[in-house]
Amino acid sequence: xxxxxxxxxxxxxxxxxxxxxxxxxPLPSRSDFSKRPAVRVxxxxxxxxxxxxxxxxxxxxxxDPVSTLMLxxxxxxxxxxxxxxxxxxxxxxxxxxxxxxxxxxxxxxxGVDLAELRGVIGGIxxxxxxxxxxxxxxxxxxxxxxxxxWQGRSYVRKVLEFPLxxxxxxxxxxxxxxxxYLNIAEWGPNGEFGAEAGARRAFNRPALYxxxxxxxxxxxxxxxxxxxxxxxxxxxxxxxxGLYQGRMAAMPGLDAxxxxxxxxxxxxTSLGPxxxx
Numbered sequence: 001x002x003x004x005x006x007x008x009x010x011x012x013x014x015x016x017x018x019x020x021x022x023x024x025x026p027l028p029s030r031s032d033f034s035k036r037p038a039v040r041v042x043x044x045x046x047x048x049x050x051x052x053x054x055x056x057x058x059x060x061x062x063x064d065p066v067s068t069l070m071l072x073x074x075x076x077x078x079x080x081x082x083x084x085x086x087x088x089x090x091x092x093x094x095x096x097x098x099x100x101x102x103x104x105x106x107x108x109x110x111g112v113d114l115a116e117l118r119g120v121i122g123g124i125x126x127x128x129x130x131x132x133x134x135x136x137x138x139x140x141x142x143x144x145x146x147x148x149x150w151q152g153r154s155y156v157r158k159v160l161e162f163p164l165x166x167x168x169x170x171x172x173x174x175x176x177x178x179x180x181y182l183n184i185a186e187w188g189p190n191g192e193f194g195a196e197a198g199a200r201r202a203f204n205r206p207a208l209y210x211x212x213x214x215x216x217x218x219x220x221x222x223x224x225x226x227x228x229x230x231x232x233x234x235x236x237x238x239x240x241x242g243l244y245q246g247r248m249a250a251m252p253g254l255d256a257x258x259x260x261x262x263x264x265x266x267x268x269t270s271l272g273p274x275x276x277x
Contacts, residue, residue, distance in 0.1 A: 050160075053144075053147070053148040053164055053167075054164075054167055056148075057164075057167055057168055057171050057172065058171045058172075060147075060172060060176070060180060061171070061172055061173075061176055064084045064180075064183070065147055065180060065184065066082070066184065067146040067147060067184040067186075067193065068146065068147065068148065068149065068150060069146065069151060069186060069193075070082065070184070070193055073191055078191055079190055079191035080191045080193065081188075081190075081191055081192050081193065081197045082183065082184075082192075082193040082194045082196075082197055083194060083196040083197055083200075084183050084194065084196075085182075085183060085194065085195065085196040085206075085207060085208075086179065087175060087178060087179040087182060087258065087260075088260055089206075089207070089208050090182055090195050090196070090207045090208060091207060091208055091209060091210040091211070091215060092255070092259070093210060093211060093212045093214075093215035093216075093248065094182065094195050094207060094210060094215045094218065094219075095178050095182065095255050095258050096212075096215070096248050096252070096254060096255040097212070097215035097216045097218065097219035097244055097245070097248055098139070098178075098181070098182070098218075098219050098222070099139070099178075099254045099255050099258075100216075100219065100244045100247040100248050100251070100254055101216075101219035101220065101222065101244045101247075102138075102139050102142070102219070102222065103138045103139040103140075104247075104251075104254060105138075106138065106139050106140075106174070106178075106254070106255075106257070107174060107254065107255070107256055107257035107258075109138060109140075109169075110166060110169045110170075111138065111140040111141070111144075111165035111166045111167075111168060111169030111170075112138060112140070112141065112162055112165050112166060113138050116138075138165065139177065139178065139181050140165045140168055140169050140177055141161050141162070141165040142181065142185075143165075143168060143177055143180055143181050143184070144161050144164035144165045144168055145157065145161055146181075146184050146185070147180070147184065148160075148164060149161060149164075174257040174258055175257065175258045175259075175260075178258045182194065182195045183195070183196075185222060186225050187201075187218065187221060187222070187225055188201045188202075188225050189225055189226045189229070192225070195207040195218065198218055198221070198225075198230070199214070199218065201231065202214070202217070202218065202221075202229075202230035202231040203230070203231070212245055212248055212249075213241065213245060214230070215248075216241040216242070216244040216245040216248065217230040217233055217237070217238075217241045218230055219241070219244050220233075220237050220240040220241040220244060221237070
């Protein structure tokens, strides 16, 4: 039998912290945090938000996605116009113009253009905030941002965007990345998303029938469709489109990785550049 003074098991001592008056208060243990439902739920939601894009991305080889901005506009009752159009039903000049304007090395990098990024970083010695830096964002990074992240610039978004772009480049063909981009980019001031809606608004005809000048105008609009209008382009916008059109003529192979290929005599043969230049 165990007497009053017998050996009773005592709970393990908890860590304590001394206060300024000599008293001691116990510090919360790891189990205290795990017992808080709000903390567990927050960690779970955060983990799902980080992992979910990597799970969804491979399915976008076959599923036509929408952007987070489109979802936000739907949720707030704002207008959204998007007609999903396969890349084969978009004039070849459009992806060429977009690559010439946004990402010259789209076909050669793996989602993040490290050479361009080094150039951008090299020019920000006097910039205190990464959010003030422009440039260095590839088409694949823009797809990652539009599909899974939010608009605006911040350290956090860039940190999340980089690995997502690398993952998209790994699990999706270049042609599919471009097809998604051409269908989720914002191309008008009133909720027009995708090249088809942008072409119909600006030129009153489908994207399939755009020529190189019109394609270059659409590409020049992309940074800010709320201030740049391909339907009534300002002189500065026309000059920028002319610059892009010159690049398209000088470097027609920029879009080699997104051209359709046909199988002939047991081998793949590129359809080649058939841009209306």
